[in-house]
Amino acid sequence: MRNIRMVISYVGTTYHGFQTQPIGNTVQDVLTKAIYVLTGEKVHIIASGRTDAGVHARGQVINFQCASRIPIDRWALALNARLPDDIAVLKADEVPLDFHASYNARQKTYRYTIDTNKFADVFERNYRFHYPMPLRLPEMREALSALIGTHDFTSFASLRSTKVSHVRTISDAKLMDSEGKLELFITGDGFLYNMVRIIMGTLLWVGEGKLDASDFKRILEAKDRSLAGPTAMSHGLTLWEVVYDN
Structure with missing residues (x-):
């Protein structure tokens, strides 16, 4: 199992915030779907913090664990090809399994x-x-x-x-x-x-x-x-x- 960390940007105008919720259409929903299309895995995304509906992010940080062997330098390019124009992965790296995007933020x-x-x-x-x-x-x-x-x-x-x-x-x-x-x-x-x-x-x-x-x-x-x-x-x-x- 690998722990993948990413820095992402998004325009929050059309989304009901970052975190998944019953009414749908969140940034987390879109990212989760794109990762599933890419890897076939349903991952649990952890974010450094939740942003509300309409709020944007220049440097949101997320992490998720997966079994995919996609080289780390290919993740951003591969995911961006499967994401809408208002969400972008800026970079990705592999971190220890105990890394948590929220708890470890300073x-x-x-x-x-x-x-x-x-x-x-x-x-x-x-x-x-x-x-x-x-x-x-x-x-x-x-x-x-x-x-x-x-x-x-x-x-x-x-x-x-x-x-x-x-x-x-x-x-x-x-x-x-x-x-x-x-x-x-x-x-x-x-x-x-x-x-x-x-x-x-x-x-x-x-x-x-x-x-x-x-x-x-x-x-x-x-x-x-x-x-x-x-x-x-x-x-x-x-x-x-x-x-x-x-």
């Missing part, structure tokens, strides 16, 4: 991107949340700094979160802007359900002046979801990178 980076132009860029509309409001960027950056470190992120987690602990460590969070585009990059040891989208929604309230930068720390320490802002739209979010010890 940190993840997400990107949330916003189109700040008056009129939406039609070529980016599936990847960038159109938000043509004047935003106070210095205040947003000041607010964001409150997230750095180890905290209980209950205020920025969906009420549907099933995690026993909401304590997470954020090592980096930055807001980058260029003409017509605003990007949040946030890196941590793990993220809760809707956490990045709620952070973004709350940051936008700061940007509009509905909240002060100092309110961000107050909301974080309150551990109360009702105090934070709305959950930003899913299509602006991308799982950017997953890092492992090896």
Whole structure:
């Protein structure tokens, strides 16, 4: 038996998220089917994390065990020939049998991107949340700094979160802007359900002046979801990178 690890990218626009669910049409479903067509094996795919409906991935990491003897350098090419245009295998390698794409992940980076132009860029509309409001960027950056470190992120987690602990460590969070585009990059040891989208929604309230930068720390320490802002739209979010010890 072999344990195959892959880095994949996908556009989440037409899928009901990554993980298999009763309503079907998930990224995991499509990958599982492609692997079956290639190898004749029904494998169990493990992902570094679940992405919701409409969320994209630049560097999602998966692994699965199989008996196929396909050379490791042929996996990406062979699978891509059997996948739709909105899912791609970027690379593959063989890892020890005890490797687990989720449990062994050391940190993840997400990107949330916003189109700040008056009129939406039609070529980016599936990847960038159109938000043509004047935003106070210095205040947003000041607010964001409150997230750095180890905290209980209950205020920025969906009420549907099933995690026993909401304590997470954020090592980096930055807001980058260029003409017509605003990007949040946030890196941590793990993220809760809707956490990045709620952070973004709350940051936008700061940007509009509905909240002060100092309110961000107050909301974080309150551990109360009702105090934070709305959950930003899913299509602006991308799982950017997953890092492992090896």
